[in-house]
Amino acid sequence: MNDDRKSSPHPAEERPAGVILVPAPSDSPLDPLNWPRRRKNRILTVLCLAAFAGAIAPLSGQLNLAPQAKLYGKTSVQESYANSAALAGMAFGPFFVAPVAHRLGRSSVILWCVLGTLGCQIWGAVMTHADDYRAFVLSRLFAGFFGAVPTVLGPRVITDLLFLHQRGRAFTALHMAFLLGTIAGPTFSAFISANAFFPVEFWWTVGLLGATAILVFVCLEETGYDRDDPPRNPALPQAWLANRCATFFFGHRVVLPTTWAATAQMAVAPILIGICPVTLIMGTFTLISFGFYVGMNALVPVWLQRSPAEGGYGFSLKQSAAFTFCHWIGIVIVQLVGHRSNDRLPLALARRFNHGGWKPEYRLHVLWIPSLVLTPIGLGLFGAALQYHLHYMVLALAVFLVTIGALASVPVTVNYVVECFTRHPAEAGIVVGAYRIVYGLTISFYIDPWVAAVHVGWVYGMMAFFAVFAFFFVMLLMWKGHAIRGWQLASVASSEEGVQVDDGDRDKHRVVHHGGEEGREVKREEKA
Numbered sequence: 001m002n003d004d005r006k007s008s009p010h011p012a013e014e015r016p017a018g019v020i021l022v023p024a025p026s027d028s029p030l031d032p033l034n035w036p037r038r039r040k041n042r043i044l045t046v047l048c049l050a051a052f053a054g055a056i057a058p059l060s061g062q063l064n065l066a067p068q069a070k071l072y073g074k075t076s077v078q079e080s081y082a083n084s085a086a087l088a089g090m091a092f093g094p095f096f097v098a099p100v101a102h103r104l105g106r107s108s109v110i111l112w113c114v115l116g117t118l119g120c121q122i123w124g125a126v127m128t129h130a131d132d133y134r135a136f137v138l139s140r141l142f143a144g145f146f147g148a149v150p151t152v153l154g155p156r157v158i159t160d161l162l163f164l165h166q167r168g169r170a171f172t173a174l175h176m177a178f179l180l181g182t183i184a185g186p187t188f189s190a191f192i193s194a195n196a197f198f199p200v201e202f203w204w205t206v207g208l209l210g211a212t213a214i215l216v217f218v219c220l221e222e223t224g225y226d227r228d229d230p231p232r233n234p235a236l237p238q239a240w241l242a243n244r245c246a247t248f249f250f251g252h253r254v255v256l257p258t259t260w261a262a263t264a265q266m267a268v269a270p271i272l273i274g275i276c277p278v279t280l281i282m283g284t285f286t287l288i289s290f291g292f293y294v295g296m297n298a299l300v301p302v303w304l305q306r307s308p309a310e311g312g313y314g315f316s317l318k319q320s321a322a323f324t325f326c327h328w329i330g331i332v333i334v335q336l337v338g339h340r341s342n343d344r345l346p347l348a349l350a351r352r353f354n355h356g357g358w359k360p361e362y363r364l365h366v367l368w369i370p371s372l373v374l375t376p377i378g379l380g381l382f383g384a385a386l387q388y389h390l391h392y393m394v395l396a397l398a399v400f401l402v403t404i405g406a407l408a409s410v411p412v413t414v415n416y417v418v419e420c421f422t423r424h425p426a427e428a429g430i431v432v433g434a435y436r437i438v439y440g441l442t443i444s445f446y447i448d449p450w451v452a453a454v455h456v457g458w459v460y461g462m463m464a465f466f467a468v469f470a471f472f473f474v475m476l477l478m479w480k481g482h483a484i485r486g487w488q489l490a491s492v493a494s495s496e497e498g499v500q501v502d503d504g505d506r507d508k509h510r511v512v513h514h515g516g517e518e519g520r521e522v523k524r525e526e527k528a
Contacts, residue, residue, distance in 0.1 A: 020501055040161050046216055047157055052181040054114065064194075066305065076302055081445075098430055099264075099266045107222050109153065110150045120143035124139035151429075157223050159418065165343055167343070168415060175411045189201030190324075234255065275489075278477065278485050283435035285413070285470045295447070311386060311389070313395075326399045331407055334403075338408060359481070360496070371408070371471050378399070379463045382398035382399065382402065416477075420495050421493070422495055
């Protein structure tokens with residue numbers, strides 16, 4: 001085994017001055033919280049790569065609609081149903097796959113889902129006959145089914161590995177990797193297949209997924225650890241190959257013992273979390289705000305490639321691919337800003353207004369500018385550009401603004417809901433992911449009647465007003481989040497509210513953890 005598997009850093013190395021470690025790490029070097037930073041970063045990097053590759057695959061044919069429609073004898077809108085099928089798989093596949101991770105391990109499930117996505121890409125690539133349309137759509141459905149799993153299991157890994165004050169950056173990196181994949185897939189595939197037969201847009205992803213599977217096998221580790229009952233943790237093989245085989249091939253030798261009844265409870269947990277008031281409120285905001293971005297993104301190729309006589313811009317496939325770089329620029333900005341603000345701002349609010357005491361609602365204040373300002377302006381500008389056929393750069397600016405506004409909300413909303421259900425982070429992530437996608441996957445089916453009823457400008461103008469309205473749900477949680485979280489079902493309720501995350505200028509501090517950590521005392525060590 002590598003040296004970094006045998007040693008653990010002093011926890012103070014993980015803590016900026018004044019910040020208290022939450023949750024409190026155990027004394028064992030087997031506790032993932034005590035693993036060296038290099039080991040944690042390696043696992044998170046491979047996890048982000050798996051999320052990226054899993055997102056690339058289902059939507060890799062999003063832009064190249066014309067040759068597929070011609071082959072299958074369908075319209076461009078009908079061909080876009082394959083993209084809707086991919087989104088449906090991303091939304092609902094994790095509900096079925098994630099519970100298995102409690103018996104077989106998160107790392108094992110991620111590896112086999114990456115391989116399942118690889119198989120679906122080969123399946124889609126060989127659907128080259130006129131009567132293969134339904135099978136092609138099914139290949140996109142199952143590619144999304146497997147491809148989203150690394151992202152929805154990621155919150156569990158993040159909460160296993162990292163302290164509360166580090167999670168915002170990690171959630172940002174994970175979800176930006178996933179969202180970048182949803183953009184990179186169509187972009188790269190369009191450039192690759194512009195002068196070739198369309199299946200090549202799937203074949204190139206096979207190599208990426210194969211390389212990802214190898215890295216997952218080499219680097220990913222099981223992170224589950226019971227700090228309350230250390231002897232309950234399984235003994236891990238020390239030899240590298242034996243450890244890898246135990247992790248990925250021989251059942252649940254590296255996973256905490258569990259029963260089928262407990263697995264069934266985990267399968268039901270997303271449903272129970274989904275009907276809690278705090279999830280319904282945050283889910284409604286996510287459904288509306290991010291759903292408009294998904295719906296806009298799914299239909300941008302249709303608007304760009306339609307002829308000017310039909311209200312489009314007559315773009316070629318390569319031009320449509322180049323247009324997607326407005327998404328790329330937006331996602332880079334979101335990553336840079338989120339890395340600096342998604343942890344710092346909530347911690348600063350806790351220090352300023354609650355004497356260092358934590359409330360999950362502090363994370364929501366990151367959303368004021370992206371969700372209340374940028375998203376509505378971008379949607380309105382998008383509708384105006386299509387209504388009055390403004391220059392395509394105006395359309396690009398609109399997409400850029402909506403991209404920043406929508407994507408900035410993803411890690412924040414997932415992190416918030418996860419911290420409202422700390423015992424079920426993966427299940428909470430599944431629910432938020434479903435809310436995030438479900439509206440966008442349906443918009444292809446009714447966008448044309450909507451445009452016919454009110455014209456395209458007002459379609460997106462209405463979306464802008466709805467986006468402003470949706471932010472009132474966030475404001476409600478900022479105002480009354482503590483009381484609303486009190487209405488949770490007891491079987492899934494847990495949070496970290498009340499823990500002390502910052503002790504200001506004091507050298508020592510003793511606190512009592514409440515919420516999900518109720519009854520536990522943590523002694524803060526002297527600052528270095």
